[in-house]
Amino acid sequence: MLVTGVARQLGGRFVRRILREPDVDRVIGVDAVPPEHRLGGAEFIRADIRHPTIGKLLAEHAVDTVVHMDVSGTSLAKGGSRAAVKETNVIGTMQLLGACQKTPSVKRLVVKSSTSVYGSAPRDPAVFTETTPPKSLPSGGFAKDTVEVEGYVRGFARRRPDVAVCVLRFANILGPCADSPLAEYFSLPVLPTVLGFDPRLQFVHEDDAIEVLRIATGEPARSTLNSGTFNIAGDGVLLLSQAARRLGRPTLPFFLPSVTWVGSVLRSVGVLDFSPEQVRLLTHGRVVDTAQMRETLGFHPRYSTADAFADFARSRGPGLLPPETLARTVDRIAALVPAGRGQN
Amino acid sequence: MADAKVIPFGDDPRAKRRPRRPARGRAGRAAAPLAPVPVQREEPQQPADAQSAPSGAAQAPEEGGWDRRLAHGLSFLRRRITGEYEVDDFGFDEELTEQVVMSALRPVYEKYFRVEVKGLENVPDKGAALIVANHSGTLPWDGLMLQVAVHDHHPAARHLRMLAADLVFRLPVVNELSRKLGHTLACTEDAQGLLERGELVGVMPEGFKGIGKPFSERYKLQRFGRGGFVSTALRAGAPIVPCSIVGAEEIYPMVGNAKTVARLFGFPYFPLTPTWPWLGPLGLVPLPTKWTIQFGEPIPTDGYSPEAADDPMLMFNLTDQVRETIQHTLYKLLVQRRSVFF
Numbered sequence: 001m002l003v004t005g006v007a008r009q010l011g012g013r014f015v016r017r018i019l020r021e022p023d024v025d026r027v028i029g030v031d032a033v034p035p036e037h038r039l040g041g042a043e044f045i046r047a048d049i050r051h052p053t054i055g056k057l058l059a060e061h062a063v064d065t066v067v068h069m070d071v072s073g074t075s076l077a078k079g080g081s082r083a084a085v086k087e088t089n090v091i092g093t094m095q096l097l098g099a100c101q102k103t104p105s106v107k108r109l110v111v112k113s114s115t116s117v118y119g120s121a122p123r124d125p126a127v128f129t130e131t132t133p134p135k136s137l138p139s140g141g142f143a144k145d146t147v148e149v150e151g152y153v154r155g156f157a158r159r160r161p162d163v164a165v166c167v168l169r170f171a172n173i174l175g176p177c178a179d180s181p182l183a184e185y186f187s188l189p190v191l192p193t194v195l196g197f198d199p200r201l202q203f204v205h206e207d208d209a210i211e212v213l214r215i216a217t218g219e220p221a222r223s224t225l226n227s228g229t230f231n232i233a234g235d236g237v238l239l240l241s242q243a244a245r246r247l248g249r250p251t252l253p254f255f256l257p258s259v260t261w262v263g264s265v266l267r268s269v270g271v272l273d274f275s276p277e278q279v280r281l282l283t284h285g286r287v288v289d290t291a292q293m294r295e296t297l298g299f300h301p302r303y304s305t306a307d308a309f310a311d312f313a314r315s316r317g318p319g320l321l322p323p324e325t326l327a328r329t330v331d332r333i334a335a336l337v338p339a340g341r342g343q344n
Numbered sequence: 345m346a347d348a349k350v351i352p353f354g355d356d357p358r359a360k361r362r363p364r365r366p367a368r369g370r371a372g373r374a375a376a377p378l379a380p381v382p383v384q385r386e387e388p389q390q391p392a393d394a395q396s397a398p399s400g401a402a403q404a405p406e407e408g409g410w411d412r413r414l415a416h417g418l419s420f421l422r423r424r425i426t427g428e429y430e431v432d433d434f435g436f437d438e439e440l441t442e443q444v445v446m447s448a449l450r451p452v453y454e455k456y457f458r459v460e461v462k463g464l465e466n467v468p469d470k471g472a473a474l475i476v477a478n479h480s481g482t483l484p485w486d487g488l489m490l491q492v493a494v495h496d497h498h499p500a501a502r503h504l505r506m507l508a509a510d511l512v513f514r515l516p517v518v519n520e521l522s523r524k525l526g527h528t529l530a531c532t533e534d535a536q537g538l539l540e541r542g543e544l545v546g547v548m549p550e551g552f553k554g555i556g557k558p559f560s561e562r563y564k565l566q567r568f569g570r571g572g573f574v575s576t577a578l579r580a581g582a583p584i585v586p587c588s589i590v591g592a593e594e595i596y597p598m599v600g601n602a603k604t605v606a607r608l609f610g611f612p613y614f615p616l617t618p619t620w621p622w623l624g625p626l627g628l629v630p631l632p633t634k635w636t637i638q639f640g641e642p643i644p645t646d647g648y649s650p651e652a653a654d655d656p657m658l659m660f661n662l663t664d665q666v667r668e669t670i671q672h673t674l675y676k677l678l679v680q681r682r683s684v685f686f
Contacts, residue, residue, distance in 0.1 A: 122519065122529075123510045125537075126534050126537070127433050127434070194516070195516055196515075196516025196520055197516055197519060200435045236433070237431060237432070237433055237435070239437075245425060246427040246428075323426035326425045330421055330425070331422070333418060334415060334422075337411065
């Protein structure tokens with residue numbers, strides 16, 4: 001088994017988890033930079049998936065399963081340029097798929113994609129299913145990368161019908177060690193929001209993400225099918241305002257035209273990687289339907305959206321307005337009111 | 345309703361003759377058709393009081409009502425500021441809708457427009473149904489009043505999930521409120537999704553053509569889009585409940601349409617009324633007309649085969665049937681109406 005993108009937290013955790021599976025005997029981790037975390041018993045090979053060397057690697061080790069996790073919105077190295085990220089996402093995927101196509105031993109391909117392929121627009125339906133065509137295709141950034149990556153994966157699936165291809169479209173992954181732009185955003189002391197918009201957000205817990213990747217890489221369980229495209233998200237939704245209150249961080253609304261400007265200022269000072277598509281997500285929100293994940297893939301997430309967020313909030317420490325303090329204040333006021341006693 | 349097969353469109357002589365009827369009605373009809381009206385008026389008033397009970401207002405008559413209400417408000421505040429409340433996938437915030445928005449809209453509904461509801465027994469107590477209503481009044485007050493009517497007066501206190509135009513979701517603040525009130529975009533996917541969850545969905549298929557039509561065309565139903573609502577209801581097997589709203593047409597008499605201004609803002613129309621925009625924000629105050637909302641008999645859709653949803657002829661027939669029912673009920677209600685304001 002070959003896993004790309006192991007230098008990231010999620011990739012590293014997945015490798016450590018998959019090694020414990022009885023039918024997995026060898027795992028090769030690949031990334032352009034050496035990981036800072038342990039990879040358990042897995043071999044790490046420093047290789048850039050943008051270069052054709054990846055093909056030799058696949059043939060040399062007779063890889064049967066490829067897990068492509070190196071599709072991400074930000075670069076791992078601080079201050080890495082957007083162009084390099086895009087190149088890893090798109091050119092890297094092309095190289096990897098080309099290599100897979102030439103390697104007859106490859107039997108299974110799992111691609112970590114994102115629900116950002118649907119974009120976010122006011123004209124979109126409230127809940128996306130796997131077949132919903134986006135009303136406005138993402139015009140750039142990570143979302144466009146994922147759209148292109150999925151396009152290449154579809155092409156690969158046509159050319160190699162014998163390979164089981166599974167595309168997992170993850171909602172925003174959150175958890176104690178999440179390092180996504182959204183996790184960074186929620187770590188700001190004051191959350192900039194778009195005035196007059198309260199987006200619906202969905203999260204997946206890291207543990208669930210690892211678990212669903214494990215299901216996708218193994219043999220399908222009885223009466224389930226693990227090839228195809230699946231939306232992966234926790235149950236339920238959180239509104240941004242609700243999320244901010246649960247985190248205990250105040251929000252600072254900006255007019256829509258000025259938000260992009262605020263985003264670029266934050267990016268230039270290096271506080272936050274706040275791309276235009278993030279702004280769109282935080283304006284219109286995005287919710288996906290997960291019936292396919294439950295019924296076809298047979299995966300039931302342990303954490304709901306709210307649970308995943310609560311776990312994330314615990315790991316980040318209290319904000320400026322911790323909900324417990326606010327609740328206590330209200331309780332105190334209620335105690336002052338004579339009839340309020342015993343009410344709450 | 346046997347003669348209801350002809351749709352009054354454009355130059356149809358019947359179309360010209362009919363809209364004059366409301367005028368005759370207003371000029372003072374004989375007392376005979378008026379007689380049943382007060383009777384029907386008292387009947388829905390009682391469920392109104394009974395229904396508002398669970399939503400907090402009924403604690404007032406009890407002992408120490410004021411204190412209890414304060415405590416209730418504080419515990420509500422506590423949940424809100426800590427974010428411990430639930431919203432559904434479509435962003436519907438049931439608690440906010442019941443405690444705040446409904447309380448704000450109720451006085452408008454009861455005191456300002458004095459809405460009279462008829463035929464609520466035609467709305468099912470549970471399970472999916474599609475309420476199809478006429479649209480009018482420049483600003484969508486009719487949708488909001490319809491939602492209050494179903495919530496406050498229906499024995500099951502159901503929430504009506506309205507389908508709204510994409511303009512609503514482009515506007516700041518409006519989109520936020522709209523989602524929290526349980527509205528969603530008028531598209532097949534969302535309507536289907538809600539109906540499959542067994543929700544009560546409300547749609548106004550005339551869309552902008554209906555709400556933005558000039559005052560001179562009041563109570564003339566516009567084209568019902570492409571009848572997409574019928575195929576959606578058919579796929580979900582949900583009954584269609586036709587609904588006629590009288591009174592909303594006169595709240596903002598739209599005498600002109602500033603198309604250039606509308607285009608500038610990206611709106612489908614920019615209304616000019618006797619007060620708007622000449623009096624500024626004062627022009628936004630609707631006229632206190634007297635409203636009547638009548639729900640018609642449900643049209644079942646579960647007897648059709650699955651392919652029926654793709655049959656254009658059947659779609660047109662059903663769309664016409666719904667449209668005709670609403671149009672005829674409108675005329676009937678207009679004849680019964682004593683005046684626009686009382």
